[in-house]
Amino acid sequence: MEKLIITAAITGAELNKKLCPVLPTTPEEQGLASHESVEAGASIIHLHVRDDQGNPSQKLEHFQRSVDAIKKACKKTPVIQFSTGGAVGEAMEKRIASLALKPEMASFNLGTMNFGEEIFVNTFEDMRRLAEAFKKHQVVPEFEIYDAGHIDNLKKLIKEGWVQAPYHCQFVLGVPGAMSGDISGLIYLVEHLPKDSTWGVAGIGRFELPLAIHAMLMGGNVRVGLEDNIYYEKGKLASSNAQLISRIARIAKELGRDIASPEEARKQLNLP
């Protein structure tokens, strides 16, 4: 098996400090959270940013200041993966704009879905525009798959020539409104990936840990972090992103799965 790539989803766009007091929202907090996450074993930081009031932002200046803070704080520079998903309801134009900063990677959401009580809109037209921007700025996409049909959407984009291999896929499972985090669902998704794919799993809430453990055994990669799950165990809030990542690193070691450094992750994912 290849080395385990751990992605730290440190902030997200749907949470705030009232719900999660340790959520890193300022650039300095995100720098520290990234440093601790990388030291704990993460090689990719999935990045959402906030404005001065702590609200979700897709502005270039807010991405740039967080990137600077993360690079300054980390001894080994992680792959910084921008979110083009943003917060539910954000305009596609704003979601695409940050690609102009040419991050090493960015998320690419593969379909419209219920997202809790809201609707997360990603039409085919949106996806084609997004694909064009990824190509223009030479950013490597990570395909976010929340539902079985999203794999078919990816295959349609491949067939139409909008995206090229290798395909880095992240199964985000357990969002209310999309596929749940059952292990049988994960197995189905892995079996239906297009050729030349790598994959990881981000379990939402209580699905985070069991899905991560199964992914490690199946040869996949893992995403954890406060964006996906604010609890360390039932009824007990996590104390930091690093606490969640350290647990994954400990289990990986017990399972005999070596952990990729940022440099090794770049090689495994063929990042330029």
Ligand code: KMH
């Ligand atoms: N905040 C979610 C609606 C992504 O980063 O690309 C979308 C999200 C996915 O977090």
Ligand code: ZN
């Ligand atoms: Zn995200």
